[in-house]
Amino acid sequence: DGGITQSPKYLFRKEGQNVTLSCEQNLNHDAMYWYRQDPGQGLRLIYYSQIVNDFQKGDIAEGYSVSREKKESFPLTVTSAQKNPTAFYLCASSISDSLGYGYTFGSGTRLTVV
């Protein structure tokens, strides 16, 4: 079955550590996205990538970094510079010009700072 796989489902980070969240898709989608969701709030865009080896900052990119070396993969690193990283992180993908139609989301990674 085609879809997006995010791992791990739960992640615990100590203060000052960098952690990397994995996102893999086998839908042959060109575009991929990372969103952050805090309790009771909507999704906020962190980074997005339209093609391999290219990505753009979203609304809340500070303290995060990404790479897009393969079409299928778009890992997100939460760095120690992100002061409040505890949140639910969602990865999504779409065809190049989807008009918002048919975004496919992963099942998310819940990150907690301990």
Added chain:
Amino acid sequence: LAKTTQPISMDSYEGQEVNITCSHNNIATNDYITWYQQFPSQGPRFIIQGYKTKVTNEVASLFIPADRKSSTLSLPRVSLSDTAVYYCLVSISGDYKLSFGAGTTVTVRA
């Protein structure tokens, strides 16, 4: 991106029809209206998209008046499993950034 406004929450009972209205007063000519559904601890799921008039699929209907400044998502005969957050978005060709507001939390009771 056009800003959207929708109710924070709505309550309903099983078997009833739920209508969620979204305002998007500054929608542009090339914008489409899209609705997503999100269950707790899951990613949003596409429900329906439309440009004008009425669109219907196996899950919902979307009503868009001629001025397109609002739209209404209609969920027929809801069940407990329809309890979720529903997001209204406007999207334009060539703009990859979908903006999700707080959405409408729909609670269906037995």
